[in-house]
Amino acid sequence: MIFYNDDKDVEDPGLHLTAKVKPIGIPVFFLKGDSYHEHLITGNPFIGNVDLVREQRTAYNVVGLLDRGKENAVVIGAHLDHLGWGDEGSLHRGEKAIHNGADDNASGVAVLLALAADLAEMEGVGDNSYLFIAFSGEEKGLYGSNHWTKHPTIPISRLNYMINLDMVGRLDSTGTIGVNGVGTSPAWAEVDHIRTSGLKAKTTTSGVGPSDHTSFYLQGVPAIHFFTGTHADYHKPSDDTEKINFPGMLRITRYIESLVSSLNDNGKLTFTKTEEVNTENTPRFKVTLGVVPDYLYDGKGMRIDGVTEGKPAAAAGLKKGDVVVKLGAIDITDMMAYMKGLAAFNKGDTAPIKVLRDGKELETTVTF
Known part of the structure; x- marks a missing residue:
């Protein structure tokens, strides 16, 4: 397929193709200005050569182990990446601007770090080791968590359960916290009995969702996702620190600590497969x-x-x-x-x- 514009000063098409662009096997050429007359003369053959170069980048997960010397380990995770200058996931319209991602997901990483510091000192949580993972590449499609579960630093069979923190910085005045994935183990019924911080859990059962807990669920690990909800600043430069509810994040931290403590002597949690959404009916x-x-x-x-x-x-x-x-x-x-x-x-x-x-x-x- 050949596209032509007779304006020689028109901007060339961008060379960057997003991951959402799917190849269909048709070569495409763009011509502008006088090149139409030079290359496309009626009846003459046209030969063109195209070199396709797929850019590759390396990203890193950050992993830390609180080793209690126990057979089972609890994973606490949060993704550390966001959108930089915007990239393909941005909902921003206007001049190019940095997307800091204060809620998505600096808030999750902050709570992860707070939990790491607290669990190292807390009593009553010593029956598991704790693996803290800050995942990269979540915004591109759960790349970091998917890679870790395929190349784990400790065997998947040793994992007791996983807690995922993604967008936990906008707790509202109702104190409602979303907890997704409670159907992945009967033990998650405990979230309804936690009274610490005065939070109210709104739960969903499916182990599959648009965040890193999905990678663990697909490996047979009970996994839940904490979430304070979407907002108008999602994937925009306006998702910044001045809109973060820091006291709310502390309340969520204490809530999770109470949950971890209550599950401490439960042994290894039973995994259950959840009923997934029927996309044919969506x-x-x-x-x-x-x-x-x-x-x-x-x-x-x-x-x-x-x-x-x-x-x-x-x-x-x-x-x-x-x-x-x-x-x-x-x-x-x-x-x-x-x-x-x-x-x-x-x-x-x-x-x-x-x-x-x-x-x-x-x-x-x-x-x-």
């Missing part, structure tokens, strides 16, 4: 509302945790904190209903949308 949609859902919201509807400027929700006047209860003809009772509602629309469609704002119903229209 709605597929062609439009976006342009909001960040509050995944920790457990009421009826879909609560908005952030609104993206320039998207349909912003144009319709929706705000952070609004709870979507109806979209078109679909009653929105939860996230699945919300996705089904989106799946009913095509780009250009206009639909009524009903939200709760400060306890009062508000109806407007949204154009996708």
Whole structure:
């Protein structure tokens, strides 16, 4: 395939292809200016040569062992990478800017370091050794944790359980902490009995999710993920330290210490395989509302945790904190209903949308 632009000053296409670009076996050439007349003369053969060079980089996990001389080890992990200047996962629109990733995931690494210091001194947690791992390459696709579980520094058979810390810096005023993966062992029922720090656990069962605990679950290790929820600063330069709830992180640290202590004399936890989400039943949609859902919201509807400027929700006047209860003809009772509602629309469609704002119903229209 040949693309041509007669403007000789047009910017050349970028040479960087993201990991999401999939090859389909068709050579592509870009020509500009007078090169069209030089190379593409009707009836003449055209021969072109292309050298494809795939850039490779080396990244490192950071691993530390608190050796209690025990057979079993508990893994406490958090990914240390973020997006740098933005890269392919950025949701930022505007001038190039550094993405510090204070919540995602400096918060997780900070709690990991606090746990390492505390568990070295605590009593009542000595029946396991502790392996602390700061993973690289999580944002690229769980590269670091996947590599470690394929090339472990201690045998997988010695691992008792894994605790993953990913985005734990935005504990809100309700004190709700997301704990994903509780279905990977019956022992995780204990999270509902921890009263330290006054936190309330909102749990999901699946061992598979978009973070590093998945790599351990797939190796037969009970694994859970602590998470304070998404927000409008996710994968943007605005995810910075001034928005971090540091006292909340300390509360989460104490909560996890209580959990580890309560499991100390349980021996090796029983692993259970979880029922995974049936992707065939997951709605597929062609439009976006342009909001960040509050995944920790457990009421009826879909609560908005952030609104993206320039998207349909912003144009319709929706705000952070609004709870979507109806979209078109679909009653929105939860996230699945919300996705089904989106799946009913095509780009250009206009639909009524009903939200709760400060306890009062508000109806407007949204154009996708």
